[in-house]
Amino acid sequence: MRIKFLSVILSFLLMSIAISSCLDSDENYEYSSDATIRAFGIDTITKGVYYKFTIDQLKREIYNVDSLPMGADSIIKRILINTLTVTGWVTSGLNDTVFNMNDSVDLREPIKLKVHAADGITTREYTIKVNVHKQDPDSLIWREMPSLPASPASGKQKTVVLNENLLVYTSTTTAYRTSISNPASIQWGNLITISGLPSDAELTSIINFDNQLYTTVGGKAFYSDNGINWKEMDTQGMYMVTFLAGIPANDVTGSKSTLTGIFAKDGKKFFCAKSIEETTWRRGEEEVSTDFPLREIYSTVSTNKSGIKQTVLVGNTDATIEATQTWFAKDELNWVNLSGEILCPITKNPSIMYYGNLFYIMGGEFNTIYSSSAGLDWGEAATKFRYPTEIKVTSGEKEDDEKTIEYISLFKDKGDYSLAIDANHYIWIVWNQDGSVWRGRLNKLGFKQQ
Known part of the structure; x- marks a missing residue:
């Protein structure tokens, strides 16, 4: 009992010393010098x-x-x-x-x-x-640019973007060129002389692939790395009907950039393809559908949720069709007709673009732009995404009647055109009829990333 009693007394003594030590402490505490917003x-x-x-x-x-x-x-x-x-x-x-x-x-x-x-x-x-947009991000804004020095000759012209230049082929021997490094100010020089293209080459079949231009004529194929000097390319005995599109490289699938086209054999047409690393053309075995477009072809590339790039095209066909058809590259040698429940109305000389996460088709009488989220079902594009317009206000017959507001497209019935899109998302349209040039861009695609 005495030992237990002594241990208790010792414990109290130790606690007393500790408390006394704390009370007598003159230690200084340091406060944080952190003056940052976290x-x-x-x-x-x-x-x-x-x-x-x-x-x-x-x-x-x-x-x-x-x-x-x-x-x-x-x-x-x-x-x-x-x-x-x-x-x-x-x-x-x-x-x-x-x-x-x-x-x-x-x-x-x-x-x-x-x-x-x-x-x-x-x-x-x-x-x-706090940053606030000063422009409506969903509006498509158009601006008329300096026209070509002279209207294109009879026949259709072709507009292409090559590097930072806009080229307008007015014939197989002449073209206009301007730099678009500063899209706000373009200057057309004198006509450029084109060499190496046969006189009957189809200008509207020119496509851009891997920073080179390609076209066909009479079963032969031609290419140019500057758009001015053209050379015949080796098609390994194939009768090349037309080039279709360049399918870009895809890191997800491991595929390389590939040029696609159509060749003819024994009166039938087949797809063909050759990547930038291949030396020989691959030839498809499935015959091309009769309603597949062969002229005035426009293509575009979208990226799905899996990161896989998909190429889609439209164009003119000799077949009788009930709607403007879009075609998707299942692979380099197989194209599939994208047909949803709501088809795109017949549009003469259609052009397609994947732009601002939607597909758009322009052309026809240039009254309406059609849009689609996946290229299947189509409808009129949003009101803000339209051609440049003039507003016509008509008063009602009676004083209390509401006024009618009508938006009239400035592109209506302007005829043949060609279209190209540059790296800054500007849409360039050049018209055959008067050589006028227009530039448009969706506002949000021009906003600077901070």
């Missing part, structure tokens, strides 16, 4: 939509990479900053008043916030800037 965010702009903000600690700037939609100024005029993570406190304004997150702020112009570290000495000032 996280920042604002309230929702539209229903449930939050925009992510980037914090540049070196420049002490906070901004949103993805700009807010056009018209958001009315929302950010009075909005809450709902996320502001610091270790100390924040002040704002000329008098450095303590920032209250329960008060709304006006973010239409940049504001400054000063972060005070817990040590009461260290401070860092941040500039908050």
Whole structure:
């Protein structure tokens, strides 16, 4: 019992010494000098939509990479900053008043916030800037550019993009050329003399593949690396009818860039293909369908959710068809007709593009642009995605009748054309009738990534 009693007394003595030591301590505590903003965010702009903000600690700037939609100024005029993570406190304004997150702020112009570290000495000032689109991202904007010095000769011309040049072939011996490195300002020079192309070459069959141009005439094939000087290429005895499209390389499937076409044998037509690494043409065994396009072919490339690139084309055919047909490259030697429940109406001289994550078809009388999400079912494109128009307002017969507003396409009935799209997503259209040149682009495809 005495031993247990002594151990209890010893324990109390040790605790007393420890408590006394703590009470007598004069140790100084150091407060954090961290004056950085660790996280920042604002309230929702539209229903449930939050925009992510980037914090540049070196420049002490906070901004949103993805700009807010056009018209958001009315929302950010009075909005809450709902996320502001610091270790100390924040002040704002000329008098450095303590920032209250329960008060709304006006973010239409940049504001400054000063972060005070817990040590009461260290401070860092941040500039908050909210980016807002000044243009409607979903609008297709057109601009008339300088016309060709002279209208193309009789027959159809062809417009192609080669590197940073826009080439317009007006005949098999002449072409106009302009640099599009600065799309806002183009200058057409004098006619360029083309060499090496037979006089009966089909200009409308010219395609661009791997930074070279290709075309066919009389069963022969020709190519050019600058668009001016053309040479005959070896088709290994095949009677080449037309080239179709260049199928780009695909990292997912491991396939290489491939040039595709159609050749004729014993009165029948077959598909053929040759990649950039192959020395011989591969020849398909399945006969080309009679309704497959052979003239004025336009192709485009889309990328599906799996990252696989898909080539789709349209063109003119000699067969009688009830709708504009789109054809998908199942592989280099097999093309499949994409037929959904809602077909694209008959469009003379159709052109196709995969543009802004949708397929579009232009052509015909140039009244309507048709769109499709997958190239199967088609409908009229959104109102904002239209040809350049003039607005015609007609008053009602009676004073109380509403006015009728009609949008008339400036391209209506302009006739034959050719179209090309450059690396900056500009759509270039050149018209045979008067040599006029137009340039269009979907606004959101021109927004700079910050």
